[in-house]
Amino acid sequence: MTTFLTRGDRVLFQGDSLTDWGRDRSDPSSLGHGWAGIAAALAGARRPELGLTFHNRGVGGDTAALVRDRWEADALALEPTVISLLVGVNDTWRRYAQGQVTSVEAYEEHYRALLDSARERLDARFVLVEPFLLPRTAQQAAWREDLDPRIAVVRRLADEYGAVLLAADTLFAEATIVAGAAHWTTDGVHLTPAGNGLLAEAWLDTLGING
Template identity: 45%
Template sequence: METILFQGDSITDAGRNRADTGSLGNGYVEMIARRLPEFRVLNRGVSGDLTADMRARFEKDAISLAPDYVSILIGINDTWRSFSEWRDTSTSAYRAIYTDVLEETIQKTDAKLILMEPFVLPIPQDRKEWRADLDPKIQVVRELASKYQALYVPLDGMLNAAGIAQGYSEIAPDGVHPTKRGHELIAEAWYSSFTSFTKK
């Protein structure tokens, strides 16, 4: 049975029980796992993590698990913290750290890479200011997906379009953390990309 490992921050964590290594949380990871019973699915997202925090625990929470697929959704906290505290959350730092993680994965595992696009919705109003910081980071993920021939899952435009159509609060009331509907949309985007990728 092949293993799909999900890595990221609170969006991936989704309230998982960290004392239970099999806990998937109540978000998109659990929804995907229900649709892929032939895979072993692991969730190692940690709420509040910046990209640097994920890198610091990557050996334990990713490499040592010998995954066949590594799916990463990270970056919104790098943007969030750039507006609230002093840490190096620049685009150049994000690129360097993310690249380190991907290089380590390639060098130490045979895992295929799946990179998910970070996103933000314009609710509340101050989230609109975040675009100038997040957009370059989204571009970094796109470039890394191309460089490392990873599966790329675009989320930002899709979730914002859903917010326009259905109401932003129905998708992510704080612009960051998805509702059940938001997680369903993320799960569907990931699943559609993954199944088309694995059928090639």
């Protein structure tokens, strides 16, 4: 059975709180209890013959610039063969919550720097998870004007770098038609258990690791 992942792959989940999700910072092997931990557990259960290794280095609150600041220690030094990256919603959130504006151009520059260094140093393969928003209020719905261009950046970079794209924003937009935003998210961004499960299943399906 062919999948994106190959035998012996070292997979790194990287990003913000959506990836971090309660991981134990004192334990380098901790994967947290969110979607990344679920995806790693199911990948190991479904394809044990691949001998996959997983790391989670997500940090809550991180923007693309903050991920870049720790990229050497929290990505390159781990020498992953596959990097799954989800970052961007905090670049939007901080604009509306704190007045800290990161232009779309700066976001792309930071994101591109992450990919370039990992490709040049490690020849890593990428899974790019687009940032997403499930608005719970009319005020939050206005965030779209800032987030949608960032989603477009991730989609364009996925194509340019030959990465696998997980269209998470589309995934959750369709899911809210079925069950409503409150079923999937607590605040428009952070996920419920069902939301974490849905994203984990989508990650596995996108990489061909089906149940």
